[in-house]
Amino acid sequence: MAEARIIIDIAHISKVYTMGEEQVHALRDVSLQIRAGEYVALMGPSGSGKSTLMNMLGCLDTPSSGHYSFDGEDVSTMDDDDLAAIRNRDIGFVFQTFNLLPRASALRNVELPLVYAGVGASERERRAEEALENVGLGERMHHRPNELSGGQRQRVAIARALVTNPSIILADEPTGNLDSRTGQEIMTLFGNLWRSGHTVILVTHEEDIARHARRIVRLRDGLVESDTPNTQTP
């Protein structure tokens, strides 16, 4: 079987934050390639640069040095609006704190990325309903976030990440605010998404969670410490 195409290709990137006099090297010299259809977990101790790398991968941030090519396009020098277009089209974000709009229904929340993609209202609604059904929330789509449990909120967020049919799904500690049983349910959902062909990258510091992924990249002090396939099963 021919190998799948490379979606993420970063070469020797670094990220330096300047805080007054002090310089913080969040990422030092990181190179990484991720192919379509992979399921990767980023691990490492607190402050090792996981979120910084994740933001980079998600085109929310640009590297201080090095190159990042996303699906063949060099994004390390793109401007704000071009990056926004890539995020909208190719990247689905799932956050630790869900980040749903509190005053909007689940359905409206899921529609949001499609609004920025310029999709018409009826098409938007159809696709948002479909995405919510995919995460098992077909019954709850008219509820507001505060009427949903934590696990359900995270499902809404996952539906929102899926609705544009992105190339990759990025999740930064998606189970961090959930109890372990709900966390496992969410991980089952990610597993299903991966099996149905999605590329999934998630940040976690729990081994139990990382075990779901097929490849584990460990960071330490802004460097890749190890990058190994995962043969364990959850």
Added chain:
Amino acid sequence: MNVAESIWMAVDAVRAQKLRSGLTLLSISIGVFAIIASTSITTSLQEAVSGQMASLGEHSFLIQRTPTLTFGSSWRKYMKRKPISYPQALEFKRLMGLDAIVSISNTNPGFTIKAGNESTDPDVALIGIDDQYFTVNAVSLSDGRTITPHDVDFQRPVAIIGNDVITKLFPSISGSVLGRSITIRNQLFTIIGVLETKGGVLGQSQDNRVLIPMTNFVKYYTWEWDQSVDVSVRAVSRDALMSTVDEAIGIMRALRDVKPWEENTFELDTNEALSSQFSGFSTALLIVAWISGLGALAAAGIGIMNMMLVSVKERTREIGLRKALGARRPWIIRQFLVESITLCQLGGMAGTIAGVGTAWMITMLFRSSGMSDITFAFPWSAILFSVVACTMIGLGFGIYPAFKAATLDPIEALRYE
């Protein structure tokens, strides 16, 4: 793109921060209110006055019991004046003799005119006139003849009607309506003339009227037997105007038993007097109201900017999220601009409603205090100005907060607590 969403968000923001947004919107409302109310009131007055000036011919003047314009509490004084009765006016006309042309007329509003099965709305002005009416006033006929002294003396049932009335009563007749009959409160009248179309002076049509001999008017259509009549006087020439005015005042004072030390118990308005009386008042009102209105709007602009900055701050995470999901800078800018414009329009709307309502009430007050000519002038242009002004304020003072929101760093914004 999603303008409706931004509008709802603005309404939401108002609901979430009732006091803060209420105060900001209040100052917009006050500004808009001042502009709209003052413009409407002065326009109403202007129309009332210019309507009267237009109907007065050159070197003519008008004698009335009360002035066309009454301000303040002086209307109490006017209400105590005895009416200028029809007999008194006739006596005045006799005494003026050949020195001037005198026309006696009177108007009552709200008549329903009928012909066959057709009927007008109860809004036709009925005017009692004499044979000199068309000489003294700037009115003319397009068809038929005028009222003669005989029509007046013998109380002939004849009428001259305006085109609005014709359209209502004889919709299917294309030719002349002369000779046809109309009914005014059970009295039959024959049409002998048609007024030349004048068109409406904003709102009040000059063509929605019926003219009949003064004697008929006094007998059948006045509320009280001694209802005050209007006396219009036309001097023989422009040079003779001042002396004719003096003579008219002298005769009127004598007829009404005004003692030498008392002031006139009637009003005498020339075109000049009316316009100068009016323009002084209306200019002052307009200047004061517009200055305070624009001042309030400018202050409101600062308030709007402040409110939007707070809103941007409070919604930092939301902005970060939207950017993460792919919102470009123009979209964020547009969202916040629509929001600030919506806020301004909400305030403006409240001010418009209050302004129009107040202007309407004040117009009605003028009317009930004796200015029967005044009609409410709906301030379309002032409203348009307010909508434009509110949009400009929303844009002008909203652009900085909107720009600030659009240039937020998405990562920082998402992390904001």
